Amino acid sequence: MPELRDLYQEVILEHSKAPRNYKALESANQKAEGYNPLCGDRFTVYLEMDGDKIREIGFQGAGCAISKASASMMTQSVKGKTKAEAERIFERFHKLVTGHSHEHEAELGKLAVFSGVSEFPVRVKCATLAWHTLEAALEGKQEKVSTE
Amino acid sequence: MSAAAAVPIREKAVKLPFDVEKIRADFPILRTKVHGHPLVYLDNAATSQKPQAVIDALVRYYEGENANIHRGVHYLSQIATEAFEKARETVRAFVNAADAREIIFTRGTTEAINLVAQTYGRVHVGAGDEVLITAMEHHSNIVPWQMLCEEKGAKLRVAPMNDEGELLLEEFEKLLSPRTKIVAVSHVSNALGTINPLKQMIAAAHALGIPVVVDGAQAVPHLAVDVQDLDCDFFAFSGHKMYGPTGIGVLYGKTALLEAMPPYQGGGDMISSVTFEKTIYNKLPHKFEAGTPDMAGVAGLKAAIEYMNGIGIEKIAAHEHDLLEYATEVVGALPGVRLIGTAREKASVLSFVLDEVHPHDIGTILDQQGIAVRTGHHCAQPVMERFHIPATVRASFAVYNTRKEVDALARGLRKVHEVFA
Numbered sequence: 001m002p003e004l005r006d007l008y009q010e011v012i013l014e015h016s017k018a019p020r021n022y023k024a025l026e027s028a029n030q031k032a033e034g035y036n037p038l039c040g041d042r043f044t045v046y047l048e049m050d051g052d053k054i055r056e057i058g059f060q061g062a063g064c065a066i067s068k069a070s071a072s073m074m075t076q077s078v079k080g081k082t083k084a085e086a087e088r089i090f091e092r093f094h095k096l097v098t099g100h101s102h103e104h105e106a107e108l109g110k111l112a113v114f115s116g117v118s119e120f121p122v123r124v125k126c127a128t129l130a131w132h133t134l135e136a137a138l139e140g141k142q143e144k145v146s147t148e
Numbered sequence: 149m150s151a152a153a154a155v156p157i158r159e160k161a162v163k164l165p166f167d168v169e170k171i172r173a174d175f176p177i178l179r180t181k182v183h184g185h186p187l188v189y190l191d192n193a194a195t196s197q198k199p200q201a202v203i204d205a206l207v208r209y210y211e212g213e214n215a216n217i218h219r220g221v222h223y224l225s226q227i228a229t230e231a232f233e234k235a236r237e238t239v240r241a242f243v244n245a246a247d248a249r250e251i252i253f254t255r256g257t258t259e260a261i262n263l264v265a266q267t268y269g270r271v272h273v274g275a276g277d278e279v280l281i282t283a284m285e286h287h288s289n290i291v292p293w294q295m296l297c298e299e300k301g302a303k304l305r306v307a308p309m310n311d312e313g314e315l316l317l318e319e320f321e322k323l324l325s326p327r328t329k330i331v332a333v334s335h336v337s338n339a340l341g342t343i344n345p346l347k348q349m350i351a352a353a354h355a356l357g358i359p360v361v362v363d364g365a366q367a368v369p370h371l372a373v374d375v376q377d378l379d380c381d382f383f384a385f386s387g388h389k390m391y392g393p394t395g396i397g398v399l400y401g402k403t404a405l406l407e408a409m410p411p412y413q414g415g416g417d418m419i420s421s422v423t424f425e426k427t428i429y430n431k432l433p434h435k436f437e438a439g440t441p442d443m444a445g446v447a448g449l450k451a452a453i454e455y456m457n458g459i460g461i462e463k464i465a466a467h468e469h470d471l472l473e474y475a476t477e478v479v480g481a482l483p484g485v486r487l488i489g490t491a492r493e494k495a496s497v498l499s500f501v502l503d504e505v506h507p508h509d510i511g512t513i514l515d516q517q518g519i520a521v522r523t524g525h526h527c528a529q530p531v532m533e534r535f536h537i538p539a540t541v542r543a544s545f546a547v548y549n550t551r552k553e554v555d556a557l558a559r560g561l562r563k564v565h566e567v568f569a
């Protein structure tokens with residue numbers, strides 16, 4: 001039986017209460033909006049790109065603890081990374097939360113706390129909303145991304 | 149024995165205490181265990197569970213009656229047709245329509261409202277006209293009218309509500325004008341539980357000759373509905389929210405209006421003769437029932453109505469009202485809880501938010517304890533916007549719920565506090 005504590009780990013709760021990089025970047029040159037109509041979660045991800053590199057990242061919005069913590073920890077993990085690196089992290093993160101592969105858990109570092117999400121399939125969208133939004137921002141897409 | 153025996157049988161029956169455990173035994177799914185806990189099903193506004201009598205009716209239909217209706221001279225077809233039309237009569241009596249021809253079977257509330265919008269609406273609403281709804285409508289009583297207004301160049305107007313989630317009747321009346329061609333309003337709000345003052349609203353609309361479409365999806369499971377007493381022009385509801393099967397619902401419409409309306413869909417059953425040059429449409433109610441209907445669903449709906457009648461809608465309402473009052477008190481007293489929808493007249497629904505914790509997280513934590521609630525916008529995004537919240541937690545009650553289950557909900561919410569402490 002899945003345990004609540006596997007999902008709501010201390011680190012996740014802490015990030016959801018005090019999200020990092022929670023700001024609209026003045027210097028942003030790319031941004032995207034993400035929306036999960038199922039629960040009304042809504043985030044904007046701001047990027048200051050230096051060529052191919054994420055020099056600064058910020059996010060704002062409202063959502064459940066999982067989506068907010070995921071957004072917060074995402075900003076920490078991709079700052080300073082290239083577009084390709086960030087996309088690779090997302091790919092691994094996605095495999096982790098959907099339960100497809102735990103083999104890259106070590107590489108994911110702190111993000112590995114989200115492994116419990118795989119026991120709660122309906123919450124996968126919460127954990128990946130910010131990442132999908134990041135992906136759209138990196139692509140420079142203008143339309144809103146939706147997880148439905 | 150002797151004193152009791154003097155009481156006439158009927159009165160005695162009314163005075164029998166309400167035995168919820170006996171009712172629970174009628175619903176096989178309530179024996180389910182969820183994550184090791186007994187299921188506490190509080191998502192009845194989304195769909196109710198089904199009693200054995202309804203499940204049996206579906207089985208009986210397929211085992212003994214299945215044949216296409218209105219089209220065969222053979223034995224089974226006659227049996228099926230007869231059963232189908234008997235069910236129509238059961239529905240008629242249930243909502244006290246004047247005539248069984250006023251009962252149209254649909255897939256549900258959504259289809260019933262779309263039917264009115266696409267037939268009556270397309271004929272009567274033109275450029276510059278208005279359709280008036282309220283701020284607490286379900287998407288299925290917003291979008292069909294929006295689509296109609298867009299097509300016709302008409303305007304959708306919205307009557308506001310107060311912070312309790314009560315319709316502002318005066319504002320509603322002010323919005324009625326000669327431009328208003330249709331009023332569409334929910335009897336009971338699914339997101340807030342508010343019971344609207346329908347009779348007054350209908351009288352006000354009728355004073356200007358405007359017909360009223362009622363979304364009765366959340367009313368029929370919880371209140372006695374009398375369409376003649378309400379004097380509504382159309383009334384839509386779904387079987388699955390009132391202990392019946394999915395896929396079957398009802399549109400009630402006044403004969404004169406239905407007669408004058410063009411058909412909705414074309415096909416078999418809705419015609420009386422077809423040539424390539426011209427089709428003559430069938431009479432009511434068949435004009436609006438194109439194609440093979442959900443005959444098993446109709447059998448199940450009939451069984452659901454009979455089940456409700458067997459208990460008595462007054463008893464159902466009283467029991468649910470007790471649960472709602474108790475839950476309002478118990479849940480409302482928990483720290484950080486804000487109730488959304490505190491109208492004086494309410495049915496079955498307790499919607500709330502918790503400080504600092506998103507409804508989606510609450511939903512997961514309750515689910516771990518076997519408690520099924522709905523979290524989200526409840527297909528009423530404008531209601532969420534009105535209260536400046538993204539979503540609520542909604543507990544909604546049915547005849548088989550108990551005070552013990554309300555206690556379980558309160559315990560579950562305390563657990564939320566523990567996790568998020």
Ligand SMILES: Cc1ncc(COP(=O)(O)O)c(C=O)c1O
Nearest residue numbers: 256257258286288338363365386
């Ligand atoms: C008030 C209200 N109207 C309409 C509907 C739509 O009903 P259905 O999905 O059965 O067509 C619902 C239920 O979801 C409802 O609660």
